[in-house]
Amino acid sequence: MTEQIDKALEREYEAGFVSDVESETFEPGLNEDIIRRISTMKGEPEWMLEARLKAFNTWLEMEEPDWALVDYAKIDFQAISYYSAPKSMKDKPKSLDEVDPELLRTYEKLGIPLVEQQMLAGVAVDAVFDSVSVVTTFREKLEEAGVIFCPISEAVHAYPELVKQYLGSVVPTKDNYYAALNAAVFTDGSFVYIPKGTRCPMELSTYFRINEQNTGQFERTLIVADEGSYVSYLEGCTAPQRDENQLHAAVVELVALDDAEIKYSTVQNWYPGDENGKGGIYNFVTKRGICHTNAKISWTQVETGSAVTWKYPSCILKGDNSIGEFYSVALTRGAQQADTGTKMIHLGKNTRSTIISKGISAGRSNNSYRGLVRMNSCADGARNFTQCDSLLIGDQCGAHTFPYVESRNPSAIVEHEATTSKVSDEQMFLCQQRGLDPEKAVSMIVNGFCKEVFKELPMEFAVEAGKLLEISLEGSVG
Amino acid sequence: MSNKEALLTIADLHASVEEKNILQGLDLEIKPGEVHAIMGPNGAGKSTMGYVLSGRDGYEVQKGTAVLDGVDILELEPEERAHAGLFLAFQYPVEIPGVSNLEFLKAAVDAQRNARGEEAISASDFLKEAKAACKQVNLPVSFLKRGVNEGFSGGEKKRNEIMQMLLLKPKLCILDETDSGLDIDALQVVAEGVNSQRAPDRSFVVVTHYQRLLDYIKPDFVHVLADGKIVKSGDASLALELEAQGYSWLQSSKEDVNA
Ligand SMILES: Nc1ncnc2c1ncn2[C@@H]1O[C@H](COP(=O)(O)OP(=O)(O)OP(=O)(O)O)[C@@H](O)[C@H]1O
Ligand SMILES: [Mg+2]
Numbered sequence: 001m002t003e004q005i006d007k008a009l010e011r012e013y014e015a016g017f018v019s020d021v022e023s024e025t026f027e028p029g030l031n032e033d034i035i036r037r038i039s040t041m042k043g044e045p046e047w048m049l050e051a052r053l054k055a056f057n058t059w060l061e062m063e064e065p066d067w068a069l070v071d072y073a074k075i076d077f078q079a080i081s082y083y084s085a086p087k088s089m090k091d092k093p094k095s096l097d098e099v100d101p102e103l104l105r106t107y108e109k110l111g112i113p114l115v116e117q118q119m120l121a122g123v124a125v126d127a128v129f130d131s132v133s134v135v136t137t138f139r140e141k142l143e144e145a146g147v148i149f150c151p152i153s154e155a156v157h158a159y160p161e162l163v164k165q166y167l168g169s170v171v172p173t174k175d176n177y178y179a180a181l182n183a184a185v186f187t188d189g190s191f192v193y194i195p196k197g198t199r200c201p202m203e204l205s206t207y208f209r210i211n212e213q214n215t216g217q218f219e220r221t222l223i224v225a226d227e228g229s230y231v232s233y234l235e236g237c238t239a240p241q242r243d244e245n246q247l248h249a250a251v252v253e254l255v256a257l258d259d260a261e262i263k264y265s266t267v268q269n270w271y272p273g274d275e276n277g278k279g280g281i282y283n284f285v286t287k288r289g290i291c292h293t294n295a296k297i298s299w300t301q302v303e304t305g306s307a308v309t310w311k312y313p314s315c316i317l318k319g320d321n322s323i324g325e326f327y328s329v330a331l332t333r334g335a336q337q338a339d340t341g342t343k344m345i346h347l348g349k350n351t352r353s354t355i356i357s358k359g360i361s362a363g364r365s366n367n368s369y370r371g372l373v374r375m376n377s378c379a380d381g382a383r384n385f386t387q388c389d390s391l392l393i394g395d396q397c398g399a400h401t402f403p404y405v406e407s408r409n410p411s412a413i414v415e416h417e418a419t420t421s422k423v424s425d426e427q428m429f430l431c432q433q434r435g436l437d438p439e440k441a442v443s444m445i446v447n448g449f450c451k452e453v454f455k456e457l458p459m460e461f462a463v464e465a466g467k468l469l470e471i472s473l474e475g476s477v478g
Numbered sequence: 479m480s481n482k483e484a485l486l487t488i489a490d491l492h493a494s495v496e497e498k499n500i501l502q503g504l505d506l507e508i509k510p511g512e513v514h515a516i517m518g519p520n521g522a523g524k525s526t527m528g529y530v531l532s533g534r535d536g537y538e539v540q541k542g543t544a545v546l547d548g549v550d551i552l553e554l555e556p557e558e559r560a561h562a563g564l565f566l567a568f569q570y571p572v573e574i575p576g577v578s579n580l581e582f583l584k585a586a587v588d589a590q591r592n593a594r595g596e597e598a599i600s601a602s603d604f605l606k607e608a609k610a611a612c613k614q615v616n617l618p619v620s621f622l623k624r625g626v627n628e629g630f631s632g633g634e635k636k637r638n639e640i641m642q643m644l645l646l647k648p649k650l651c652i653l654d655e656t657d658s659g660l661d662i663d664a665l666q667v668v669a670e671g672v673n674s675q676r677a678p679d680r681s682f683v684v685v686t687h688y689q690r691l692l693d694y695i696k697p698d699f700v701h702v703l704a705d706g707k708i709v710k711s712g713d714a715s716l717a718l719e720l721e722a723q724g725y726s727w728l729q730s731s732k733e734d735v736n737a
Contacts (some may be wrong), residue, residue, distance in 0.1 A: 445574055
């Protein structure tokens with residue numbers, strides 16, 4: 001049975017194609033000159049360049065972290081190219097008609113049509129291709145509501161005050177090794193601002209695509225929800241199938257001011273490498289949000305891709321009564337490794353956090369949950385509930401849980417539950433006896449296991465996430 | 479009845495699990511519309527028979543055949559045997575957390591329809607059927623929303639097995655101790671569930687330790703399975719005899735046969 005399931009898990013990576021676009025790509029290497037050139041390519045103001053150079057010098061003095069339960073060959077940062085953009089993007093197309101059709105085709109193939117007639121109603125998309133944003137849809141409609149949704153490279157020019165105020169305010173440059181690197185070399189990503197008391201009229205979504213070989217993608221996303229506002233944001237990611245590892249080191253910062261709510265969902269499907277661990281994306285990501293009084297931030301992630309994932313979307317619950325949530329499904333198979341979880345830092349009174357983590361391991365993969373719940377001394381009446389469930393498929397994979405709790409307030413309550421289960425032969429047999437083929441059986445059992453997390457995703461994407469798992473598990477039982 | 483073609487013919491079936499021989503020359507013939515009760519001591523191989531027929535992993539067939547409707551099912555995948563009309567109500571139903579009963583059952587019904595070249599059933603039609611089936615086995619409709627057997631009591635799990643049978647409408651149902659652990663009312667519910675499905679083209683194998691069930695489901699034949707084969711067959715009165723005398727008198731007669 002185990003063998004059957006393993007076979008079922010050998011799946012095709014559907015997003016593994018390469019787009020034939022001519023790109024302008026920097027030669028590999030990382031130094032001050034490269035950073036100056038990135039800044040020039042983006043036509044940045046002096047203050048931005050200075051911030052980059054400062055971050056670069058900080059990074060040079062830092063050490064690559066090695067505490068996560070992941071094992072990979074040392075990254076040669078000089079062998080990576082830090083900028084790549086389709087040549088056609090050079091003269092900044094003003095409308096969709098001016099965008100290279102090959103780029104539009106790429107997104108269409110990925111199920112993200114950008115052409116007006118076919119766009120998903122109710123979802124605005126910012127499409128980032130290697131180091132640049134290709135197009136952002138529904139901008140006018142959003143502007144009517146006062147919502148700003150644009151590439152961050154553009155926000156630097158158009159909204160310098162907002163960017164200066166908030167960029168790096170949640171994830172400071174020196175926070176960690178990859179955050180510092182990102183601050184030095186970030187190329188594109190999305191910027192969102194929701195004005196006071198505004199409910200964003202549509203879902204916002206950024207789709208990241210790595211196409212060029214040997215390049216890293218360093219995305220930077222900043223979302224600011226002003227007082228009493230609400231936004232739901234989704235990010236998706238894919239990359240071609242290549243034998244070399246590629247680095248994706250993103251930083252995402254969320255700011256939820258008083259009474260605001262941000263719902264941030266990720267469906268991460270970077271190329272995971274082949275069965276033997278050759279190729280695939282290194283996904284080293286820092287995501288953090290800060291909640292002011294009565295604010296709420298909810299992270300939902302479905303992680304099925306990447307060779308190595310190192311990611312801990314976190315909440316700083318600064319304001320009283322603020323709420324942080326983390327719902328995660330992480331599926332690893334083949335030789336994938338994931339070390340993911342969250343940090344909930346309770347500073348304000350009566351702050352609440354919920355963590356639901358579902359790890360699914362198959363093949364020879366390793367899947368770890370790493371979470372920190374910190375109750376600071378002033379967090380009177382704060383509460384956390386954590387539930388970590390692991391599902392093992394087969395007997396060669398690993399699941400690990402590292403929950404850290406630091407409580408400095410006796411009135412704070414921290415609850416933790418953990419379970420480990422297997423897709424059992426009995427469950428498989430029941431499904432088959434009732435007429436289901438083994439693939440359908442595995443995907444149904446896994447979907448059931450993830451139910452609590454999927455119900456947190458926006459409707460359109462819950463279906464997509466379910467399908468993604470299904471594809472991931474396709475051919476897994478022979 | 480006796481000149482009809484058999485629905486299921488098991489001939490000289492030998493099977494093992496974990497290298498241990500369990501079935502050792504099992505013969506059984508079931509014609510359409512018949513109800514066969516199978517009794518026998520613990521560990522005799524009754525559940526094993528159900529698993530071998532339905533193709534559970536780990537159960538190795540050494541010898542023999544099992545022909546359902548003209549097809550030797552021992553060569554088929556478990557789901558193909560289900561598509562061929564075989565249904566097993568489990569002695570110990572397993573839980574599938576998070577997968578709702580409704581979702582599970584619709585997927586199962588659709589898989590079987592698909593195998594027959596039919597279209598998937600519409601969600602509203604299926605819901606109607608599922609609600610009716612719930613009612614028939616006396617489970618609240620809310621059970622359709624709950625995870626498959628998740629947190630169900632022993633008796634509820636057994637009733638849920640019958641509900642699945644009602645919806646899948648199999649040709650051959652093997653009920654493995656569906657009566658054990660049931661209260662008296664539930665026993666009747668299960669029996670009525672089976673009786674409502676009795677039809678000229680449908681057959682049942684009822685594995686039980688208690689003659690009481692057979693007061694409600696009248697069997698055409700009663701067999702005793704011991705040491706991996708049928709050691710005695712008779713009509714409904716055999717069950718009464720067994721209730722009174724136990725199995726020891728049969729074990730000794732078996733030694734006579736072997737001698
Ligand atoms: N996986 C297994 N490994 C080893 N032995 C097994 C396994 N499964 C079944 N057996 C053995 O096979 C024999 C027959 O078991 P089976 O469950 O078919 O009996 P049964 O007639 O259904 O008994 P009961 O009336 O108690 O349900 C028993 O001795 C049992 O211990
Ligand atoms: Mg048994």
